[in-house]
Amino acid sequence: MTEILERFLVQRGHLVQTFQRADDALAHVRKQAVDLVLTDILLSGMSGLKLVQALRDRPDPPQVIIMTALEEINDAVEAMRLGAFHYLLKPFNMGEVRIVIDKALERRRLEREVSELRHEVEQRYEFANIIAKSQRMLAIFDLIRRVAPTNATVLITGSSGTGKELVARALHVHSLRRREPFVSVNCTALPETLLESELFGHVRGSFTGAIADKRGLFEEADGGTVFLDEIGEISPLLQQRLLRVLQEREFFRVGESTVRSVDVRILAATNRNLHEEVKSGRFREDLFYRLHVVNIHLPDLQERREDIPLLADHFLRRICRENSLGEKTIWPDALERLMSHDWPGNVRELENVLERAAVLTRGSAITADDLPLEVRERGPRVHIADALKERITLEELERRYIVALFESLGRSRTKAASVLGIDRKTLYRKLMKYRAEGHL
Ligand SMILES: Nc1ncnc2c1ncn2[C@@H]1O[C@H](COP(=O)(O)OP(=O)(O)OP(=O)(O)O)[C@@H](O)[C@H]1O
Numbered sequence: 549m550t551e552i553l554e555r556f557l558v559q560r561g562h563l564v565q566t567f568q569r570a571d572d573a574l575a576h577v578r579k580q581a582v583d584l585v586l587t588d589i590l591l592s593g594m595s596g597l598k599l600v601q602a603l604r605d606r607p608d609p610p611q612v613i614i615m616t617a618l619e620e621i622n623d624a625v626e627a628m629r630l631g632a633f634h635y636l637l638k639p640f641n642m643g644e645v646r647i648v649i650d651k652a653l654e655r656r657r658l659e660r661e662v663s664e665l666r667h668e669v670e671q672r673y674e675f676a677n678i679i680a681k682s683q684r685m686l687a688i689f690d691l692i693r694r695v696a697p698t699n700a701t702v703l704i705t706g707s708s709g710t711g712k713e714l715v716a717r718a719l720h721v722h723s724l725r726r727r728e729p730f731v732s733v734n735c736t737a738l739p740e741t742l743l744e745s746e747l748f749g750h751v752r753g754s755f756t757g758a759i760a761d762k763r764g765l766f767e768e769a770d771g772g773t774v775f776l777d778e779i780g781e782i783s784p785l786l787q788q789r790l791l792r793v794l795q796e797r798e799f800f801r802v803g804e805s806t807v808r809s810v811d812v813r814i815l816a817a818t819n820r821n822l823h824e825e826v827k828s829g830r831f832r833e834d835l836f837y838r839l840h841v842v843n844i845h846l847p848d849l850q851e852r853r854e855d856i857p858l859l860a861d862h863f864l865r866r867i868c869r870e871n872s873l874g875e876k877t878i879w880p881d882a883l884e885r886l887m888s889h890d891w892p893g894n895v896r897e898l899e900n901v902l903e904r905a906a907v908l909t910r911g912s913a914i915t916a917d918d919l920p921l922e923v924r925e926r927g928p929r930v931h932i933a934d935a936l937k938e939r940i941t942l943e944e945l946e947r948r949y950i951v952a953l954f955e956s957l958g959r960s961r962t963k964a965a966s967v968l969g970i971d972r973k974t975l976y977r978k979l980m981k982y983r984a985e986g987h988l
């Protein structure tokens with residue numbers, strides 16, 4: 549059978565490799581790009597279903613066609629669920645083979661095209677794992693590109709979940725220190741004394757439990773970058789120690805009096821307003837200015853809603869890939885909810901919501917019903933300030949106001965029409981339209 553098929557396909561101009569064992573075939577596909585795999589379902593070496601899965605899980609996966617007898621038809625169906633393109637029921641003739649193969653290759657061409665286009669879009673809207681297309685974020689990409697290769701200390705600010713850590717990593721990866729260590733320290737993770745010894749190291753016997761000399765993270769990071777996360781939380785004593793590092797690149801190990809020096813670049817992040825902390829005396833002003841050489845401020849997600857579809861798509865694809873959930877899409881009603889939610893937890897919240905939805909949804913599309921209540925509920929968000937920030941159209945402003953008003957008046961059309969100063973028929977027409985669009 550292998551020989552007959554090979555001869556037939558070569559005649560039709562295809563480049564063909566044949567294998568008697570599934571694992572040999574898989575090894576070949578791992579080495580060389582292959583457009584199409586034609587395989588029996590009963591194989592030696594590994595099961596046909598395993599093979600389909602292994603092939604379809606590959607980056608740039610080949611199309612797979614299964615050859616099967618009627619008794620194994622259930623396996624063929626399962627194979628298609630795992631991503632096989634089609635099956636050929638034995639006995640088959642060469643006419644059928646030709647048709648199925650031509651179709652599979654056409655599909656292969658389309659899959660490639662889609663993935664290339666997607667890649668292109670991602671390239672344009674991705675920078676060191678940060679996904680964004682909003683003007684404000686693109687300006688930040690620009691800033692990162694310019695600041696990264698310098699040794700400038702950077703203070704990264706923004707609310708929780710806006711991507712501060714991602715920015716810190718991007719700064720390191722695009723710096724000349726990229727091959728040296730990137731050491732990230734969460735300043736809230738440890739009490740003061742432990743944090744001090746963690747950062748600067750200690751000598752044996754300097755405190756109970758210090759059974760040997762230990763290098764601190766600043767020494768570990770020598771030549772590289774230290775990222776001080778949640779810097780707003782550190783104690784006055786550590787603020788003083790850090791100031792010395794920033795000014796002189798010098799420090800002492802705990803319990804030691806010889807001064808040590810390091811070559812590190814310092815990045816810091818906080819979700820506090822350090823200006824306020826300085827004013828109220830909780831944060832040293834001199835340290836603040838040393839940290840604040842360059843400031844990168846990440847806007848809240850609700851101030852850059854145009855990033856939401858891109859981020860949602862990115863997270864969904866990643867989650868589905870990591871959990872072998874197959875491809876899923878987001879329905880317009882769900883996307884509309886994602887776009888209008890306020891996201892107090894910012895990008896992290898969006899990521900969590902999609903993770904939950906991807907796992908919970910029964911179908912291959914996420915609908916508004918798969919979203920948590922606080923996202924699904926449409927709050928009346930019609931502040932003019934919001935409208936200004938989002939630059940929404942007059943039509944949308946009108947819609948949000950009418951829907952919110954209508955709801956707040958217990959869905960009375962008469963009352964709503966009289967408050968709006970329009971006649972009931974006009975209002976009715978608008979409400980029907982909103983309902984058809986899923987806003988009501
Ligand atoms: N623009 C983005 N593109 C892709 N992923 C993002 C983006 N912004 C944030 N994320 C993801 O959201 C999550 C939170 O980001 P990150 O940890 O960098 O936020 P943070 O500002 O440090 O938050 P916190 O103040 O709570 O520590 C991470 O999983 C991160 O990968």
Ligand SMILES: [Mg+2]
Pocket residue numbers: 712713777
């Ligand atoms: Mg963080």
